[in-house]
Amino acid sequence: MDDRHIVVVGAGLAGLVAARHLAAAGADVTVIERRDDVGGRVRTRTKDGFTVDRGFQVLFTGYPAVRRELDLEALDMRAFTPGATICRPSRRSVLSDPLRDVRNLFESVRNPEVTTTDKVRTLALRQDVGTRDEAEIFASPDQSIKSYLRDWGFSEDYIDHFVAPFYGGITLDRTLSSSKRVFEYTFKMLSAGQTAVPAAGMQAIPEQLAASAREEGATFRLGKRVEGLQSDAGGAVVTTSTDSVEADAVVVATDPKEARRLTGVESIPTDAHGCVTQYYTLPSESALGEGKRIMLNAANPDPNTVVPLSTVAPEYAPAGEELLCATFLGDAAQDESADDLFEKTNRTLEAWYPERYFEDLELLDTESVSFAQFAQPPGVHDSLPGHRDVPGRAYLAGDYTAWSSIQGAMRSGREAAEAVRTDLSA
Known part of the structure; x- marks a missing residue:
């Protein structure tokens, strides 16, 4: 692999894992990402001192790919208590x-x-x-x-x-x-490990992967959108908005819709499940007091869950404040206003806690994600594309080659890198 130039398109989890493994094998690796930072669908930002992930996400530390690719100790994980609190009007019970x-x-x-x-x-x-x-x-x-x-x-x-x-x-x-x-x-x-979030937010995961890839020698070109891709048995050419890059091979590790656009592989799934996650603040003295458990709405789906995020990870909120999030599922939620969704959560909490009012609950942020996962009806995994389904020296890496999850994305990145190494060494 020495002196071979590999381009990885996309700096989500799959692309970052592929880049690190290819660079570690001696390849000259360039990662091209249209955003200004890494992460793909796993993203975090700070708002008014609160840590806000792009939708409610967690890491299952039992995933084999997670244990292989990540330094969990360095991520400073904050774990949920196993199980959940089942909630309905006037009743909450622990399972x-x-x-x-x-x-x-x-x-x-x-x-x-x-x-x-x-x-x-x-x-x-x-x-x-x-x-x-x-x-x-x-x-x-x-x-x-x-x-x-x-x-x-x-x-x-x-x-x-x-x-x-x-x-x-x-x-x-x-x-x-x-x-x-x-x-x-x-x-x-769920039985093999913890359900957890990094103390610094979920984007700490791709940032750690990117740092590892850089340590192995990979270089990053951020803020560059790939406009086109040509591939044959002799190599590949990636065209960006400003130039063209020749490579011995290209790993396409973008989101599914973009991967289908670039490669023409029709078996890449583009039907999606979306969600809307709202983040709320409460004074610490008004915390829910349910411990580190996800709260399930047994009565109706609006919202599906409420999560005491800063109880699990105190770093997600400033001192004296609590951070909650509530997730609404499906396309219909994305058509509702933020105020209407907030009112639904407020009514739900007051039904769960009839002894109190939530006049101090405040809406901090609304994260609407139209493509959070590709749809996974029964049998879908039998028809997903393989890493080598693109003609020539182009390869696919993404959870859509395995199953929609962090495990699927990381595993796919490693397997795509193995396919490249095998083919270029033949």
Whole structure:
């Protein structure tokens, strides 16, 4: 790989991982990114002293690619308590992982939202998925999450009151019509590690990857949009808004729509799930007091979840302030005004906490993300593109070659780099 020039288009997670591995193998790597900083869909900014991620995102530290690619200690992770608080008007109850949160075992056992039979089946399901790895799970026969859980014998109340809002937050699909493969693997990962955020916000993840790529010798050209790509057996040419760059190979690691535009590969999925996340502030003395758990809306989807972010990661808020976020799923939420969504959250919290008012709740920011994940209906993973589906010396890297997740993106970046190394060494 020495003296080979590789261009990586896109500085999201997949592109950054590919760049680091290629540079570490001795290639001359140039990363071209249309934005002025790295991160792709994983982004963070500061507003009025608060840390605001681009939509509510978390890191599953049990993901194999996360453990391989990241220095979690350096990211200074802040972990959620396993489980969730199931909320409905005038009632809140804890459902925790009895094997990982022994302190709340008694409260979880007594949870009125979940029958004893459902709790026993949950432990059996955990044991079942724990015996299979990622490749086995994603090669298994597929069906929707809802039909899968019904086949397991779970009650409709458990599916509607816990799984729908919890996995609605993971798949951005509260109807549970997404692939059960995603459910199985993420369910396995919830037991394999922590659910957490970096103290500095989620963008600390791609920033660490970019720093590692630079240490290996990769160079970055930020604020440059790639207009076109030509590729054949002898190499590739990338055209930007200002120049053309010749390379021995190109890794296309942009978002799915841009990747399809550049490569013409029609199997790249472009149907998407979106969401709107609002961030709210409260004085510290008005904190919700639910600990470090995600709060699930068992009654309706508006909002799907409420998260006490600064309780989990105090660095997300200035001293004396609390930061909450609420996530609304689907296209309809993106058509509503920020004020209307804020009012829905306010009414929901007052229903959950009838003993108090939320006149001190203030709207800080609204993050609308139209393409948060590509849609993953049953069977979609069988038709996703491969890394070598672009003719010539161009390669694909992105979660859309695996499955929509941080794990899928990072794994894809490494595998795309391996494909480049193999082909250029032949």
